[in-house]
Amino acid sequence: MKIKHAINCHKFLTFLIILGLMAFYNNFTSLAWIYLALHGTYGIMWLIKDRLYPDQQWEKEISVAGGIFTFIVLGLYWAAPFIIISEKVTATAPLISAAIAINIIGVFLHYGSDAQKYFTLKYRKGLITEGFFSRCRNPNYLGEILIYLGFALLAQHWLPFLVLGGFIAGVFIPNMLKKDRSLSRYPEFDAYKAKSGLLLPKLIKSSPDARQSVQT
Numbered sequence: 001m002k003i004k005h006a007i008n009c010h011k012f013l014t015f016l017i018i019l020g021l022m023a024f025y026n027n028f029t030s031l032a033w034i035y036l037a038l039h040g041t042y043g044i045m046w047l048i049k050d051r052l053y054p055d056q057q058w059e060k061e062i063s064v065a066g067g068i069f070t071f072i073v074l075g076l077y078w079a080a081p082f083i084i085i086s087e088k089v090t091a092t093a094p095l096i097s098a099a100i101a102i103n104i105i106g107v108f109l110h111y112g113s114d115a116q117k118y119f120t121l122k123y124r125k126g127l128i129t130e131g132f133f134s135r136c137r138n139p140n141y142l143g144e145i146l147i148y149l150g151f152a153l154l155a156q157h158w159l160p161f162l163v164l165g166g167f168i169a170g171v172f173i174p175n176m177l178k179k180d181r182s183l184s185r186y187p188e189f190d191a192y193k194a195k196s197g198l199l200l201p202k203l204i205k206s207s208p209d210a211r212q213s214v215q216t
Contacts, residue, residue: 004050004058006070010077011047015040017078021085032085034096035154038103039081042147049111053118057175080151080160091154103150110143127183129192135201137180137192141172142199172199 018036022028050058062070083089091099113132117140120128132139145168152160176198183189196202 001067003060003062006067010074011043014043018081027085076163080155083155083157099150099153106143106146109139113139137196138176
């Protein structure tokens with residue numbers, strides 16, 4: 001099986017899991033519905049993205065045991081909805097507004113940059129240093145972090161923040177560093193690296209204008 005099968009299964013079930021928690025705990029408050037809309041829609045959009053412009057790194061073949069392990073690990077992301085719904089968490093309007101805003105920005109960065117990468121590399125291989133990637137080498141990971149940060153803010157509990165921190169330290173950062181090592185084979189990479197941040201956008205130039213490039 002491919003690793004994306006485990007990921008897609010998790011994304012598909014997220015809407016149903018949250019709705020099931022709402023029914024089980026008889027929690028149909030505004031915050032529960034808002035969370036369902038945000039996280040459930042995110043999962044549905046992921047499945048659409050996988051059909052329109054799939055990420056090649058998720059095409060890797062893994063064992064069934066590996067797929068089950070991946071699904072279980074991803075299930076940690078359900079900590080936020082479980083806490084919100086089971087404990088009938090409430091949130092102030094400013095907090096809800098901030099979480100939604102952070103989530104929307106994250107979705108924009110995540111899905112937008114993945115689309116740019118897919119369609120650019122489909123027609124031209126090399127480095128991508130314009131658009132979403134002009135000041136940040138990993139806008140997709142930044143977007144995903146913001147998405148789950150918004151979810152964690154709504155839960156107002158340490159556990160979702162810990163889960164997100166674990167994914168950042170154990171998955172996102174290693175993948176970003178691995179990608180940098182791969183891109184370093186391009187002569188233009190040093191100039192691109194000087195004007196872009198690994199995760200956060202670099203807004204102040206630290207070197208003369210670098211030639212535009214593109215990423216693998």
